[in-house]
Amino acid sequence: MTATSTFRVYYEDTDMAGVVYYANYLKFLERGRSDAVRDAGISQLDMKTAGLVFVVRRVEADYHKPARFDDILTVETGLEDMRGARFSMPQRVMRGDEVLLSARIDCAVMSLEGRPARLPAEIRHKLADFMQ
Template sequence: MHRFEVRVYYEDTDMAGIVYYANYLRFIERARSDWVREAGIDQLAMKVQGLVFAVRRVEADYLLPAVFDDQLEVQTTISQMTPARMIMAQKVWRGDALLFQADVTIVCIGAGGKPARLPAELRLLPVTPPT
């Protein structure tokens, strides 16, 4: 499991003083980018080879609000993997409270936006099926 810390800043909140719903997607994107880097995958080198990651689908549940100055933790695991796509389970926690969770389907695309196989080193990473 990958862990990524996020502090809620004033700019992340809406008029009600809670985290604006779309910002959770930014938080989990940052966590995925950090996870990819820590997994040793060089996205710039991939791009030179004509391959990039793309989000194909997001299924999200907003459970509890986060507010200004909260310290959050995004936890990321791979829940499913095929040669062409992976589903990442991402959860945003404040201490012991689960605030947000999403299943994000990631694909790899090549020249002209055509589907491509995920990098081999990525396909070797552990999968943690949902419980």
């Protein structure tokens, strides 16, 4: 299964040419990942209380077409390659049927002290079950 989130492009998201500023796509992707994790039944606040956080360790993005002010965008988020302390989330930013951006985000689990930590089994199962 792919999780989806829908967002509108606001004026503040655009550059002088009226298109979405390239770095703002990272914000859209983050919102999509956060929604997917929440929809899977995982509370990032509870994780933090338990001393764990998700971090982004790598971003690979291909820009295909520009988004513009007032567009309605859908962020699609998947899950692949889940290992002990890391996993990947392929994502796409869509305008209708058009792919505007495709990305792969590599995430890791860290302790609040900044050390790698294993993904707890309960969270691993929730992610895997939701994203299948």
